[in-house]
């Protein structure tokens with residue numbers, strides 16, 4: 001590379017000398033009444049030099065400013081993630097007019113337990129409202145809902161706000177709105193997350209079926225990947241064999257059967273099918289099944305593992321319903337009953353049987 005540069009420089013030098021030799025004569029420059037003479041080669045070289053100098057100066061200054069800003073952002077992020085929040089805040093205060101930085105500010109203020117003073121009408125993208133809404137979960141779900149609705153009012157293409165609001169609607173059993181949002185989420189979601197969101201739609205439609213008993217939902221449910229709740233619903237109406245097989249492959253058979261038990265969807269005719277999956281179903285879950293079907297003897301013969309379940313074994317259904325058999329996989333909170341969405345962290349389809 002060095003040789004090529006030297007050759008180019010030499011060629012340019014020879015060209016410059018030759019150009020100078022042929023252009024030693026004067027040119028006359030006039031402006032109003034003034035005029036002066038200057039050799040042509042100086043005129044050409046000066047124009048060329050000035051034409052090069054100003055753009056180079058402009059871009060060098062600009063690049064330096066950008067580099068300084070980049071270093072500041074890296075320095076801020078490094079301080080932020082290492083917990084030097086006060087110093088981080090002092091660096092990035094000037095970036096607050098950029099909405100993308102405001103969630104950091106909210107988090108710092110929260111950690112300092114200081115009031116979050118933000119003028120919402122300064123921002124247009126709904127990012128700030130979404131970050132504030134996350135901050136209100138799970139203590140103030142209504143406040144979070146209003147913020148998320150406002151976020152989507154400002155910018156409808158805010159997937160995070162949409163998913164959170166969908167979960168809130170589902171939690172509040174506002175199923176029509178949850179379904180509407182979920183269908184929009186599916187048109188926008190990235191490919192690798194599609195199945196997960198299709199399962200969320202399954203769950204919403206299964207909730208709607210349980211509420212309205214309209215078979216139109218079943219038709220679509222058969223087309224979608226099954227979720228724990230939709231599996232329970234479909235197994236209770238028809239084709240329990242195929243649902244049990246699919247649920248077993250997905251590792252959610254215990255959950256499907258427990259939901260059927262909780263929602264009173266267990267038909268005694270399913271007992272032989274349940275027996276044939278005996279190796280895939282936990283004794284704790286069978287205990288619930290046998291209790292529900294009044295099969296005391298079979299229930300008492302089971303080898304229960306859950307310590308809380310052991311405590312209430314044989315003491316009636318009322319105490320049984322107090323056992324926190326469910327656990328949210330996302331936040332770890334334990335629950336007595338199944339829910340499609342976690343009231344603590346708003347995760348959908350996150351409930352798992354708390355097996356010991």
Ligand SMILES: [Zn+2]
Pocket residue numbers: 328329330331332333342343344345346347350
């Ligand atoms: Zn949770």
